[in-house]
Amino acid sequence: MKKITCIALFCIATLASAQGRFDNVKINVEPVSENIYMLTGAGGNIGVSIGDEGVFMIDDQFAPLSEKIQSAIKKISDKPIKFLVNTHFHGDHSGGNANFEASGTMIVAHDNVRKRLAATEKTAGAGLPVITFSDDATFYMNGNDIFITHVHNAHTDGDALVYFVQSNVLHTGDTYFHGRFRFPYIDLNSGGSLAGDIEAAKKGLMIINNDTKIIPGHGPVATRADYQKYHDMLVAIHKNVSQAIKEGKTEDEVVAMQSLTSAYYSDEETAKDFISGEKMRRAAYRSITSIEKEMKH
Template identity: 80%
Template sequence: MKKIILIALFAVTSFSYSQGRFDNVKIKIEPVSNNIYMLQGAGGNIGISVGDDGVFMIDDQFAPLSEKIIAAIKTLSDNPVKFLVNTHFHGDHSGGNANFEAAGTMIVAHDNVRKRLAANEKTANAGLPVITFSDDATFYMNGNDIFITHVHNAHTDGDALVYFVQSNVLHTGDTYFHGRFKFPYIDITNGGSLAGDIEAAKKGLLIINNSTKIIPGHGPIASKADYQKYHDMLVGIYENVTNAIKDGKTEEEIAHMEALTSMYYSDKETEKDFITGEKIRRAAYKSILAEKEMKH
């Protein structure tokens, strides 16, 4: 009996924590360009387009924040959220899907996002994308041609870039981090690869120009120069780890070779980050080896 009570207490405590950790989160609204805004709270950056055609939304953070996010959007527009695009399937970008679906929002994402959400019992029964695409899609709302393009095997296997043509704003999802989020997160388990993330940045850079404002997956608004610097870092890490592999270095050796990444950030600078120097070197090693195996 005592064991059952302890298990129940743990379950209640865990649930309370999962809800309570969002209690003090405030949704910050930042104007980006014309009728485009960035919302920050906890999780990935949200992109919003408002206008007479309704609200077009990119990503939705965690489910317990939906009420706060909706309240923030209401300060920008009385119109409903008509469409919600998930840049990928991770919960800090798609966790509120079921709540927005219940409010009448149409959810849009790459084919693989729906597949991954449908395969998870926690997300399979509500909030699945009802419109999916394999490569590209275009929406016409609020005076913008909104171009959505899939980038293959980058952060995950279902990433999308979203470009507001007339407003000249690009939302990259987690294919690009900016600011205190230094090294990329390559989710190899879910189809991500370093080579693919490089190609995603290359594609994004081809779409934009020097005046474009960029909403990254995490971090503050960025410029094309910031984005270029990120791309160049990815290329440098890829080349350095590839050369170390050619020299016969093992994963364990590469993981501790700070010199492979220190020209960008030292291990000390990233020791408290989600992706440390060691983690990016391990991810690069695994990604490059998997790439080589696929070619053979």
């Protein structure tokens, strides 16, 4: 009995801690264009389009923040949140799905996002996308052609870029990090790849122009020039690591070769980052070698 009581108390304490870490999170609302906003709090950047036809939303952070996010949106629009697009399945971008679904919002995502959420016990019961697409989709709302396009095996296997044509604003999801988020997170276990992330940036750069404002998955609003630098960095890292592999370097040797990434950020600079220089080189090595193995088979 004592053991069961201890386990129960531990579970309660864990849940309270999980909830408690969001208590002091403030949702900030930043105008990006005339009717496009970026919301930040804890987790991925949220994009919001407002207008007479309702609210169109991109990503929703964590479930405990849903009420705060809804309150923040009500300050800029009295219209309902009609659509919510998940740029991918990670919980810091889709954690509030069930809450928004319960309030009448229709959830949209790539086919693989629904598959991954449906296969996870925690997210299978509610908040699954009810509209999915395999390649592209377009919404016509609030004076914008909202173009959504899938980018293959980039950050994950279900990533989407969302472009507001008339407002000239692009939301990249986690296929692009900016600012203090220096190196990207390539989720190899969820279908991500370095080559795919390069192609995602290339596709995004083809869609936009020099005046486009970019909402990255994490970090401040960026420009096309910022995005181009990110693309070029990934291309160079891919080239450097590929050359090291051709020279017969092992994974651990590649990870130890700071010179492969130091032209951009040193290991000292990124030591406390979510993705350090060492993690970046390891991910690059594993991504490149796994693709080579697939090609041989």
